[in-house]
Amino acid sequence: MTSLKFHPTSDILTDSIVPANSSGNAIGGSFFAFTGMRKSFYEFPPNFTVTKATVKEFPALDGQSVSYALIKYPAASINPPHTHPRSAELLFVVDGILNVGFVDNTNKLYTQTLQLGDIFVFPKGMVHYQSNDDPKKPAAAIAAFCSANAGTVSVPLSVFATGIDDVVLAKAFKTDVATIKKLKAGLAWQA
Template sequence: MSPKLIVLLAIFSLQCLLALASDPDPVQDFCIPNPKYGAIRPARFTILPCKNSSEATTDDFVFSSMKSAGNFSETGLATIPVNPANFPGLNTLGMSFVRADLKAGAINPPHFHPRATEITHVVQGSVYSGFVDSSNRVFARVLEQGDVMIFPRGLAHFQMNVGDKPSTVFGSFNSQNPGSQKIPTAIFGSGIDDELLEKAFGLSPKQIGMLKKGLIPKGLN
């Protein structure tokens, strides 16, 4: 095989990988799923036929369920994720978003989104925010109202309300299905063998048990 052909194949392969690395570009203005074929399920985002564009209305492109905080967990965090499952107008547009509210002292524990970069905007409050890159370097600071920070795709990031009042954060993703894995739950609440965890973290069986008992009921998911 000639060097020129090898280079061309390498470039083609890279382009294919980049194309697969994000949501596909839409091939029409919008695609409101036709309700007669069922609803989009959050876990799978099954592609459904679009209803005729002439049947679309302004209501298909307006979401009004973020005006107040969602239900708070025991950790003091409330989130309202918005994606094609609850806002069909987003379907095929390659984006989604979330409203997160944190009580004073509450955290959004370290987590990552395997399929999207996130841009987060502090609507109110003071929020310690940051991410860790692949060399384990931490990029973090306290964000105040109006500040914006980016969390690159696939990197662990976190937030903590360091003020004495509730805080509200708005996050936007460049995927309609970014996915989310909370690191504490992924490690201690997923069923990984205890012996491996003990060796990995230098913890005793009792400590592992306490971590599992403390995490799972709190529903960090």
């Protein structure tokens, strides 16, 4: 007879985690359903958008080590370089063509052009991006994460919109303070 053994790195310790402010008996099937992406399939916004299904938006994910995001890329748009500190990302292209890439810890860049139905994995914590280079057609992808809260750290915002002194940034990027101020001004709409 074989028995199941608990894997010490697993974070799933219960079937599900019921919110503290509710009774377990009051939870029904709707607790385990997320409908927040329905409207996203019928409209294409003019700007890059991410519709998330993380533990924040979908409490049933608490303790499940999974989450999703629907990412929409208008023509000629990007998902700027970023990382997910608590998860790998599995990107599935459901519309259009995307150019993607990530940088490993030796600063080697891995890139690929993805078409409808293609999947790409971004390893946990690695800086990565996606780009829709088509000037006329939008693209869309679904991202799956091995965390209920993968987190997102935007490289441009974390460097230029967090209050790091302009002199420090100018030295780090081997440029002048005026150039740093221009870069910060260009990111002001995203902060």
